Amino acid sequence: MQVRRWISAGAVVCALFAAGGCGIAGGGVRVAEDAGEGTTGPVPDSQPHPAEGEAFSIDPVAVLREDPEVRxxxxxxxxxxxxxEGYDGSFFPVETAYATVAGTDVQVVVVNVLGCTSPYLCASGYASYVYRLWQDGPEQVFAAEEVSTTVMVTEGEFTLERQVWLPGDTADCPTGLESVPLTWDGDALAGGG
Structure with missing residues (x-):
């Protein structure tokens, strides 16, 4: 497993957290009602995929609340x-990114739980999840439930990033970063660490 550390990358992560704020804007997040009876497993690949230009989307807060695997x-x-201070009562502490796993047609959403700490603090991540998007609902395919952990996605490639404290760092702003590539095994994302 290849683990890379970037000391200067900690400053970049701090800037991203400060710029990103705390998640979903707008008039709040809709909480999904019980879907009633239906299938709970993934839809077979023979089921139609969204039309070109369409994509599945989720209510990340409702998904986290309803997922029995989330702490x-x-x-x-x-x-x-x-x-x-800085919040108007309509922001939930989540950040989402939709992607297609590189080399596949598998659609996923990354849900990073940031917490409601000051948007100027660097160490604000609490957990990260990746859900595969099926027609009948999302399926958790990766979870990292650690403070200062986020999953990043670039062009369908996923990386688990952990902020690390180095000597001299303040308690609220680590400057080190460990980056672990996550790989798709056909059913889920996996990484070392």
Whole structure:
């Protein structure tokens, strides 16, 4: 496994967190109702995919709340919108990125849980999840439930990034970064670490 450290990358991550703020904007996030009876497993590949230009989308807060594999403390972080200085009560502490896994037609969404700390603090990530998007609902294919961890995606390639504290770092802003590539095994993302 190849693990790379970038000391200067910590500053870039800090800037991204500061610029990104705290998740979903707008009039709040719709909480999905119970879908009733239906299939709970993935739809076979023979099922039609979205038409060209269409894509599946999810309500990330509802997905996290309903996923039995998500820890309760993470669910508690997304129980209410962020409040306080800099928040207007409509932002939930999540950031999403939709992607297609490189070399496949597998559509996924990355959900990073950032928390409602000051948008100027660097170490604000709490957990990261990747869900495969099926017609009948999302399926969790990766989870990292650690503080200061995010999943990044670039052109269908996924990386687990962990902020690390180096000597002299303040408690709220680590300057080191470990980057671990995640690979698709046909069913899920996997990485070392």
């Amino acid at each position: 309760q403390d993470i669910k508690d972080l997304v129980a209410r919108p962020c409040t306080g």
